[in-house]
Amino acid sequence: DVKVTQSSRYLVKRTGEKVFLECVQDMDHENMFWYRQDPGLGLRLIYFSYDVKMKEKGDIPEGYSVSREKKERFSLILESASTNQTSMYLCASSPGGGDAYEQYFGPGTRLTVT
Amino acid sequence: AQKVTQAQTEISVVEKEDVTLDCVYETRDTTYYLFWYKQPPSGELVFLIRRNSFDEQNEISGRYSWNFQKSTSSFNFTITASQVVDSAVYFCALRLIQGAQKLVFGQGTRLTINP
Secondary structure, three states, rough: OEEEEOOOOEEEOOOOEEEEEEEOOOOOOOOOEEEEOOOOOOOEEEEEEEEEEEEEEOOOOOOOEEEEEEEOOOEEOOOOHHHHHHHHEEEEEEEOOOOOOOOOOOOOEEEEEO | OOEEEEOOOOOEOOOOOOOOEEOOOEEEOOOOOEEEEOOOOOOOOOEEEEEEEOOOEEEEEEEEEEEHHHOEEEEEEEEOOOOOHHHHEEEEEEOOOOOOOEEEEOEEEEEEEEE
């Protein structure tokens, strides 16, 4: 079974703090993704990565950065957390190649910024 | 740009009723994939189905069925004889065949099955 794990289920941070959200997958997938989920807006893509040290902006990258130093790990960084970044964050991974494999999701991290 | 619309924000039915979740999509591309995911209370999205734009055949899997109609840009999902365990948020998503593997999600439909 593919397993995508995220470092925390719940996280509370203060405004202005630097926040790291970690995601690890154990199936040697090339592609990894970070989404945020908000009521009424569905899931929106923040950043994704096709390979180690490679990253591409998604639809809402402002206020975020990412790091992928190893194939299995994809980190989302909030450089200076703000209250409007309070949300559920979901990580996903999928195999590379030309076919449209489904994405496998982690359990999510519910981040509250106070 | 691509867009997916799930107009039903919340649906509540009594167990054993049939229920249909609507999904309408927009894209200028002629080749794409459509997906449905289920998000139970635990939070983890679970893949249900993938269809490509070349294949408009409907699909049935147990109590689940999907109706894909390119003419109306719709990919609707029906649960027959609903059960309490079907309670979840359901997402429809679209991905182009060419280019990046990013998914565009709809807003989600929260389905509640009451005993």
